[in-house]
Amino acid sequence: MSSKAQQTSDFIIQKVAPIFNKHGYYGTSMSDLVEATGLTKGAIYGNFKNKEELAFIAFRYNVERVVNKIREELSGIQSPIQQLYGLTNFYRTYKAYTIEFGGCPILNIGVDAKDQHPELLERVQEVISRLQGYITRMIQNGMDAGEIKKEINPKTYARKFFTLIEGAVFMSATMNDDSYIQEMMAHIDGIIERELAI
Numbered sequence: 646m647s648s649k650a651q652q653t654s655d656f657i658i659q660k661v662a663p664i665f666n667k668h669g670y671y672g673t674s675m676s677d678l679v680e681a682t683g684l685t686k687g688a689i690y691g692n693f694k695n696k697e698e699l700a701f702i703a704f705r706y707n708v709e710r711v712v713n714k715i716r717e718e719l720s721g722i723q724s725p726i727q728q729l730y731g732l733t734n735f736y737r738t739y740k741a742y743t744i745e746f747g748g749c750p751i752l753n754i755g756v757d758a759k760d761q762h763p764e765l766l767e768r769v770q771e772v773i774s775r776l777q778g779y780i781t782r783m784i785q786n787g788m789d790a791g792e793i794k795k796e797i798n799p800k801t802y803a804r805k806f807f808t809l810i811e812g813a814v815f816m817s818a819t820m821n822d823d824s825y826i827q828e829m830m831a832h833i834d835g836i837i838e839r840e841l842a843i
Contacts, residue, residue: 666748667747670761711743726792
C-alpha cells in the first residue's frame with residue numbers, strides 16, 4: 646500500500662473508530678461513516694473491503710489505544726506487585742481517558758456483538774484473554790521476584806481482577822457514577838495487599 650493510501654486508511658480509522666465504539670456494528674450506518682470522514686462511500690470502500698473489515702480494524706485501533714496507555718502507565722514501574730497497583734490506578738481514571746472515543750471498547754463491542762456478530766465477539770474474547778494474560782504474567786513475575794505468595798494461582802487471580810475491573814467499568818458507565826470504579830479499585834488493592842503480597 647502506498648504512503649498516501651496508508652495515510653487515507655489511517656485517517657478513516659481514526660474518524661470512524663469512536664463511532665463504531667459508541668454505536669456498535671449494526672448501529673453504525675454508512676451515512677455515519679461518510680459524515681465522520683467527509684469522504685464518499687466509494688472512497689471509504691476503496692480502502693477497506695466492507696463495513697465488517699472496517700469494524701474489526703476500528704475495534705483493534707480502540708483496544709490498542711487502551712493497551713498502549715496501560716503500557717505507558719506501567720513502563721516506569723519495575724516491581725511486579727507495584728505494577729498491579731499501577732493497573733488499578735490506571736482504571737481509576739479510565740472513564741476520563743476513554744470518554745473521547747466512546748468508552749471502554751471491550752465492554753461496548755462485547756455487549757453489542759454478543760448475540761449479533763460472532764466474529765466480532767471472537768475478537769473481543771481474544772482481547773480479554775490477552776489482557777488477562779498480561780495480569781497473569783504480572784502476578785507470576787511477582788511470585789518469581791519474591792513479592793507475591795507462591796501458593797496462589799496467577800491465572801485465577803488475573804481472571805478475578807479483570808472481571809472486577811470490567812464489572813466496575815460497566816456499572817460506572819451504566820449508572821453514570823464513578824464511585825463504582827473507585828470502590829472496586831480500592832477493593833482490588835485490598836486483595837493484592839491481603840491475599841497476594843508477602
